[in-house]
Amino acid sequence: xxxxxxxxxxxxxxxxxxxxxxxxxxxxxxxxxxxxxxxxxxxxxxxxxxxxxxxxxxxxxxxxxxxxxxxxxxxxxxxxxxxxxxxxxxxxxxxxxxxxxxxxxxxxxxxxxxxxxxxxxxxxxxxxxxxxxxxxxxxxxxxxxxxxxxxxxxxxxxxxxxxxxxxxxxxxxxxxxxxxxxxxxxxxxxxxxxxxxxxxxxxxxxxxxxxxxxxxxxxxxxxxxxxxxxxxxxxxxxxxxxxxxxxxxxxxxxxxxxxxxxxxxxxxxxxxxxxxxxxxxx
Numbered sequence: 001x002x003x004x005x006x007x008x009x010x011x012x013x014x015x016x017x018x019x020x021x022x023x024x025x026x027x028x029x030x031x032x033x034x035x036x037x038x039x040x041x042x043x044x045x046x047x048x049x050x051x052x053x054x055x056x057x058x059x060x061x062x063x064x065x066x067x068x069x070x071x072x073x074x075x076x077x078x079x080x081x082x083x084x085x086x087x088x089x090x091x092x093x094x095x096x097x098x099x100x101x102x103x104x105x106x107x108x109x110x111x112x113x114x115x116x117x118x119x120x121x122x123x124x125x126x127x128x129x130x131x132x133x134x135x136x137x138x139x140x141x142x143x144x145x146x147x148x149x150x151x152x153x154x155x156x157x158x159x160x161x162x163x164x165x166x167x168x169x170x171x172x173x174x175x176x177x178x179x180x181x182x183x184x185x186x187x188x189x190x191x192x193x194x195x196x197x198x199x200x201x202x203x204x205x206x207x208x209x210x211x212x213x214x215x216x217x218x219x220x221x222x223x224x225x226x227x228x229x230x231x232x233x234x235x236x237x238x239x240x241x242x243x244x245x246x247x248x249x250x251x252x253x254x255x256x257x258x259x260x261x262x263x264x265x266x267x268x269x270x271x272x273x274x275x276x277x278x279x280x281x282x
Contacts (some may be wrong), residue, residue, distance in 0.1 A: 033114075099155070
């Protein structure tokens, strides 16, 4: 059986088993495509409900057939600035049908039929995140169309798009960096025993935005690598034993729960009555 349609090389007739239909979409100045068989529905332009403290790649949630879908911002995955325009949302589903989610792009185009054999591999110069996300590209009359795999766009797998930080995955550095963006000066970061310097850059970000960093001391650490680097860098407000750190966190949580104007002073007074040492971190 033959299929008639324009492919990436301009041919008009192809064997059916050599063809794939891609739904074209756009983010920034680039063109992308996803196998139409993996797209459940195209919702078009939708306003999303933001999720407080969500990762940058989560654009928000959108109602869908009695359910609520998490929508991924493709612009954020590409490292592009957030668009001022309302994006288009496609509904995707994993191969097992267990995880359904939305993908927000700038615009959705038409369906393009291409020859599978014409898919070109990612160039070796492509950055690691894009290399992981992209399946390759087709040469189209108007430029390249990058093929995407919805399996890699699932919210549950997107952590894998991050490059190892300090040779670590998962990395506490990413945790501190994202938390610092969300909480700013309200952030309290605790760096506990661990090897290497993972967490140093993130702890510095917390410190620079006005948050507080505490490091575990050498005496109570099994390995004084991570907390040692933070302490030696001068960004730890205090270097404490585990017991002292627990008391400090307890004091801060207690102070935060006292909504009266004298809440912090009252928390200090209670700590003093219990004979607990403050460490000058309030």
